[in-house]
Amino acid sequence: QVQLVESGGGLVQAGGSLRLSCAASGIIFDNYVINWFRRAPGKEREFVAAITFGGSSTHYADSVKGRFTISRDRAKKTMYLQMNSLKPEDTAVYYCNNGENWGQGTQVTVSS
Numbered sequence: 001q002v003q004l005v006e007s008g009g010g011l012v013q014a015g016g017s018l019r020l021s022c023a024a025s026g027i028i029f030d031n032y033v034i035n036w037f038r039r040a041p042g043k044e045r046e047f048v049a050a051i052t053f054g055g056s057s058t059h060y061a062d063s064v065k066g067r068f069t070i071s072r073d074r075a076k077k078t079m080y081l082q083m084n085s086l087k088p089e090d091t092a093v094y095y096c097n098n099g100e101n102w103g104q105g106t107q108v109t110v111s112s
Helices: none
Strands: 003-007 010-013 018-025 034-039 045-051 058-060 068-073 078-083 092-097 106-111
Touching: 003 092, 018 034, 018 092, 018 106, 034 068, 034 078, 045 068, 045 078, 058 068
Parallel strands: 010 106
Antiparallel strands: 003 018, 018 078, 034 045, 034 092, 045 058, 068 078, 092 106
16 A cells, blocks of 8 residues: 655744655655645645656756755655745645655645
8 A cells, every 4th residue: 555644844934944754655666756746725736846766856846946955765765855944935735746646745834
């Protein structure tokens, strides 16, 4: 059974940092492009970042470029999203995705 489990969300002040984790089980981690998406209240889900096989290539939404960093630990089958210089508009539920499966999400709230 495939499982993606996010953690690391919380409440932080604007300008602060958080690191999200996505632990995978039941999949061959290296076979997938792993993505982070987010859904803010009242808005559509949007792409945040992605990392490709082996972690050699990363992609970011313009809104987070330069502030967020995606990475993966292949031995731990865990993907990370380091979020710096957080803004209130980053407030959302963050989800990881392997193109087929979704985690349950983790709430990030940035106060102004």
